[in-house]
Structure formats: C-alpha cells, structure tokens
Amino acid sequence: MHIVIMGCGRVGSALAQNLEQQGHTVAVVDQDPTAFRRLGSSFGGRRVTGVGFDQDTLREAGIEEAGAFAAVSSGDNSNIIAARVAREMFGIENVAARIYDPRRAEVYQRLGIPTVATVRWTADQMLRRLLPSGAEPLWRDPTGGVQLAEVHASTAWVGHKISRIQEETRVRVAFLTRLGEAVLPTSQTVLQEGDLVHVMMRTDEVDTVEAAFAKGPEEEGGH
Numbered sequence: 001m002h003i004v005i006m007g008c009g010r011v012g013s014a015l016a017q018n019l020e021q022q023g024h025t026v027a028v029v030d031q032d033p034t035a036f037r038r039l040g041s042s043f044g045g046r047r048v049t050g051v052g053f054d055q056d057t058l059r060e061a062g063i064e065e066a067g068a069f070a071a072v073s074s075g076d077n078s079n080i081i082a083a084r085v086a087r088e089m090f091g092i093e094n095v096a097a098r099i100y101d102p103r104r105a106e107v108y109q110r111l112g113i114p115t116v117a118t119v120r121w122t123a124d125q126m127l128r129r130l131l132p133s134g135a136e137p138l139w140r141d142p143t144g145g146v147q148l149a150e151v152h153a154s155t156a157w158v159g160h161k162i163s164r165i166q167e168e169t170r171v172r173v174a175f176l177t178r179l180g181e182a183v184l185p186t187s188q189t190v191l192q193e194g195d196l197v198h199v200m201m202r203t204d205e206v207d208t209v210e211a212a213f214a215k216g217p218e219e220e221g222g223h
Helices: 010-021 033-039 054-062 074-088 102-110 118-130 162-169 203-215
Strands: 002-007 026-028 044-047 066-073 092-100 136-142 146-151 172-178 181-184 196-202
Touching: 002 010, 002 074, 002 102, 010 026, 010 033, 033 044, 044 054, 054 074, 066 074, 074 092, 074 102, 146 203, 162 172, 162 203, 196 203
Parallel strands: 002 026, 002 066, 026 044, 066 092
Antiparallel strands: 136 146, 146 196, 172 181, 172 196
C-alpha cells in the first residue's frame, strides 16, 4: 500500500520508518525541508516540501494512488483540514488525524475522521491504571451511539466465564488485555486477576454497564 503522511516530526518520522519497514511505500509531506533529516539516510520514500492540505502537494506525494493518509503535524487545524481533503477530495478511506485538543477530537470523530488525541490518551491511560473505575471510551462510531470501552470489573468477576459476564452485564466482551497482551476471548474464557476488560456497548447504557461490572455476578444461577 502507498501511504501519505503529513508532518515529519517525531511521530511522523517514526510512523514513516515503521511503515516502510513493513513493506509499504511512503511519502512524507512537511513545510520545513530540514524536518526530513529525522527520516535518516536509509528512508527510501518520497520527501515532499509543501502544505499538507494543498491538493497539488498531495498529488505530488501520490495521494491519488494512496490507500491511507495520516495527518500528524503539530497543528490541529491543519491536521483536520488535510484529513478532510484526503477523504472528501481524493476518496481515501483510511484517514487518521492527530489532535492535541481532546474536545476537538470528539467533534471530528463524529464527522467520521478517526482521531488520536495523544496527550489525553496518555494521561487517561495513566489515570486508568492508578484509579481504575467506571468505563473509559476507546472508540465511538461516527453517530456516537455505540462505543468500545475499557470497563473496570470488580474482582468478584475473577474466575467466571466470559459467557456469564456477557449474559449478566448484557454487553459483548470485545477483548481482554492480559499481562500486556490483547486476548480475544471465547465464551469459555475465564476472567483472571489483573485482566483489563474491553466491551462494546450502547453509549446510553454506560451507567448500567458500569454498575453491573462494579457489582459483580448475581449470587444464584452461576457456574
């Protein structure tokens, strides 16, 4: 796949190198030609000096043949404009924008542009480890009606099967994080101590789901 990246800072350069190592062709766009030094001499992709939301610049970067576009410059407005140009003008389906302002990130997510609010994500993940409680949304569909969230499960659920957890909390367990690794559970998978539970649920049922996970299993009818 050909991938265009706007922004050659630490994130953009690392992303470009990683994608190239995976066998993709990459073009990096940045207004500052000296920024390309971060790519190193071994980088074989295109270096395009220009504004990342300018259509001619994007064409020079090969946007018309691209399968994905990432906007990771230091400017929120530039990132979202570039992401929308890539999607709306060039029809790129796989588009993502880095947004520093978390309030903006939620708005753009609802416009259908996947966003990564780096500072908020990092801070929230730290808080989740220090103060685990409730549900932390990781992804929302563009309408905001459904979300993937990490839910704090009471230790009372430890030792119970995923099938029972799903039945009593009325959610779908999408995956677990166990010892730092993602695990796709079956109905027979048993929750272990330290597991992080990630569920798919309706946004309007978050409070009910949080309460069910905090309460633990019903006393009767279990395995």
